[in-house]
Amino acid sequence: MIRFCSLLILLATPAFADFSGPVHVVDGDTLHVGNVTVRVHGIDAPETDQTCNDAQGRSWPCGAFVTEEISRRFEGETATCDLIELDRYGRSVAKCFVGGRDVGEQIVADGLAHAYRQYSMDYDLAEKSAQVLGLGLWAGTMQSPAAFRADRRAAALAANPPSTPTDANCFIKGNISGSGQIYHMPHNRDYDRTRINETRGERWFCTEADARAAGWRAARN
Structure with missing residues (x-):
């Protein structure tokens, strides 16, 4: 019985593993490392189209600058990553x-980025120092990403x-x-904050069978 339970635990544990490869910079906090798309843990960089203000209050394209600067530093380098x-x-x-x-x-x-304290305090002191x-x-002002x-x-x-659904019975959100x-x-974690935009091809379903038949799959959470 103990050996069987141990097997179940192993099967239920995500098979996370470290990986490495050459870096391709996507944006300020997203990389491709080899063939893996990586969201860098614990940081939040400005969006590529985001602007900031310099010390004189002038607007400048800080998001594009950050992407270019991180590319200059890391593009083509070999990274080793610990998957979280x-x-x-x-x-x-x-x-x-x-x-x-x-x-x-x-x-x-x-x-070049904020510490993403919502998910980690690892870089709190690094941000405060910068x-x-x-x-x-931090030489100017910037809205948080x-x-x-x-x-x-x-x-x-x-x-x-x-x-909104035309039929009150059709409340399943196809996002x-x-x-x-x-x-x-309705019991799924993201149901309330999920918005349906029919101009993008999103739609409402009356039954799960209808949703699956149309090619949608169930939310995991």
Whole structure:
């Protein structure tokens, strides 16, 4: 019985493993390491189209600058990564190291990204040091990347308000995301915050059978 239970535990444990490969920079906090898409653990860099203000209050394209600067430093280098988890988009959230140095820590310490405290306090002190020294983005002012994304989502929803089901019995939400076509039931974690935009091909379903027949799969959470 003990051996059988141990086998069940092993089967239920995600087979996370370390990996390595050449780096291709996607944006300020996303890398391709070999054939693995990596969301760098514990950091939040400005979005590629985000702007900041310099010390004189002038707007400048800080998101594009950060991507270019990180590319200059790490593009083509070999990284070794410690996988922490998979995010809801299927990306590998990992700590990566180049030449033995923590990539995320370097980025935050040089003022090129925020410490993502919602998920980790690993780089809290690195960010505070960069802020005190006025390094990188801290030489001016910048909206947090999370707030920038929230404002952008709000503007998109205002421009394209989500639909509501025409039939009260058809309450299953067929959402399209980076993970594919996913349907959400009321008991699923993301049901309340999932919005249906029919102009993008999203839709409402009356039954799970209808959703599966149309090519949607059930949300995991």
